[in-house]
Amino acid sequence: MEAEIITIGDELLIGQVVDTNATFMAAALQQIGISVKRISSIGDRHQAIETILSEAVPRTSLILITGGLGPTRDDITKLALANYCKTSLRLDEATLQHIESLFSRRGRPLSELNRQQALVLKNATVIPNALGTAPGIWIEHTGCVIIAMPGVPFEMAGMMNDEILPRLKQRFVLPSIIHRTILTHGIPESRLAETLADWENNLPPPITLAYLPAPGQVRLRLSAKSADAEHIAALIETEVQKLQAIIPAAIFGYEQDTLEAVVGRLLRARRATLATAESCSGGYLAHLITTIPGSSDYFKGSIVAYANDIKNRLLEVDQAILDEFGAVSSATVAAMARGAQNRFQTDYALATSGIAGPGGGSPEKPVGTVWIGLATPSGCQTRQWTFGTDRLRNIEWTTASALNLLRLELSQPAPNPE
């Protein structure tokens, strides 16, 4: 079962608004086993709407449309759709009553523009909009189901969840489609692809693999579609287990997980606390950790020591260490980590020091050189990376690498309490 999505609005074509509606609809359809083959965005133009309908209707069974149903746009989507389907508009009494009740509840007068929102296509099924005034429209034309929804994201989302998805499941016989996303850190995409080549070549049909790189991680997505949901779920699970055996340390989570959330759960499970001492990451490490609700349970705080004298005064890094090895060195990040552990009285502490760029590089320590230190209850480890030349990317890679270093440490079996 295949579908297309059409989003309508000039604001999409001038880059003023990101098309989150298409993403939401695609994900929702995917979940019920409908594959989106194409997403198209066009402007608020009669001709553009009719043209794209005449292209898409013959090649697909289902079209979802959003946008152009609001009161300021003169209902251009409905008119163009009616024209394309060679039908006309009628006033829907139930919708008009719904609009009237919404307005009287808000104490606002009903304008003629608002009344026109109750106009729907003849022969169309009217889809109620619990969250707004513009109803959805469901019409079948030459074997294709066309559904138009309002473009306001939360109205569309409510309508999809409450009305459209249940109706689609009734209308079509749908296969089961299963995705599993595996999150990895620490192996670059190209090396990962080589490491996994044998496994990938032996993936049993209908399982397919996709690589999705993102800052600080590479996501692997396994997908399969079949009439037998249980069978492919088991098939995918087997492949995930094989993958875990090939790259056990690189996998940090699944689906929508994040390194900061994983680290948070590991700390919580051990009832352990964390602090950070940040030079080149400039507070971004603390920021990521504190994006997690409830992180105050295990995160005590951070000292962003951007100036060298602060590393010395607030983090207790010996001036002799700074003089001998420099701020970007193993000895300094180790001292920073121990200083933070001591100042914040935590079990663990992460420290970063590096050259984020664009300035500050040297032949021995080029831009992108980063040291990370991790103080644990039993000692201290440090590691060095050489990232790239882009300042923001270097900050992102630094924080992801630091979180991953802590994740690997916390993933070891906990020492026996004495």
Added chain:
Amino acid sequence: MEAEIITIGDELLIGQVVDTNATFMAAALQQIGISVKRISSIGDRHQAIETILSEAVPRTSLILITGGLGPTRDDITKLALANYCKTSLRLDEATLQHIESLFSRRGRPLSELNRQQALVLKNATVIPNALGTAPGIWIEHTGCVIIAMPGVPFEMAGMMNDEILPRLKQRFVLPSIIHRTILTHGIPESRLAETLADWENNLPPPITLAYLPAPGQVRLRLSAKSADAEHIAALIETEVQKLQAIIPAAIFGYEQDTLEAVVGRLLRARRATLATAESCSGGYLAHLITTIPGSSDYFKGSIVAYANDIKNRLLEVDQAILDEFGAVSSATVAAMARGAQNRFQTDYALATSGIAGPGGGSPEKPVGTVWIGLATPSGCQTRQWTFGTDRLRNIEWTTASALNLLRLELSQPAPNPE
């Protein structure tokens, strides 16, 4: 001059990734006077890519493509494009050297997959990718310029700004289109629209106004297209001056400026230094400040005091103040700001404390309650805001409001040195 955008990737069709690339490219084209007529997203399939090219090429003069240029096997854009243009691939020596130098810099071995990224279409112009391994490709086919770029957003953005836009301006005769973006903070969009209604209604043609809200700011964009660039530039400048007279305090910059960059320049001009003490902003304030290259000249560091005892121990906030007024209070942020100013020995210090959510709210101090303190050489001021219920938004609003408080302070005439 019209264009189409094609974004390639299964992750777009299953709703896993929002298509921010299309938005970025559309906005960039718009800026130089090229109108995007359609955006299409398709999967990583040979046939789909060739089909959409055969549809789009005859109806437009320019096609921008992103995605499918990575090193893994689901990246097939180059092959499909070569097939459609009836050409083949060749190894580009300059690109291979660039890739080799990137890898040797990072101390990583070059794999066969990485080498393949140096393959480009015969007869195509190779567009350098300063930020990654996959080059861009510019090919002209039956009168249509087709440009393929990598799908990694920051690589694509760098390539657009540094390579594609300048080349498009050379290749095509484009109308003069002038935009001027005015950045405001502190007045919500709806109130701003009311305040500016008279001015907006009297804008002389061909000037148009767009409101572009973003976290912590509302951008106003004035645009005009004309053959007479000088005339409309003067016209727009007059309107900007009128606007400055209506909302002088709210305007913090123009075009791509940011609050953190403006604050950095103001501090630098005064040879003044800054530190931060962060509770609810969790390090994000320090992060934004340190995204600016060279910020170490004026930014000394931050103490992220997530736990109350840290506010006391590291920021010297009296336990009596915390006990009497609570952590989210005027007295506490004032003490935090003075503590940071003292600890880091800076001229200015900003402090934040609030309830970011989702937990921690109470009837007196609901989620979204935030206090900000600013210590200056001559005293200390505090201000309270009530933001929303979304944790990340609250963090963003907190940092933008804190930076703006400092901006307003630094925009006052400096006191005479004694």
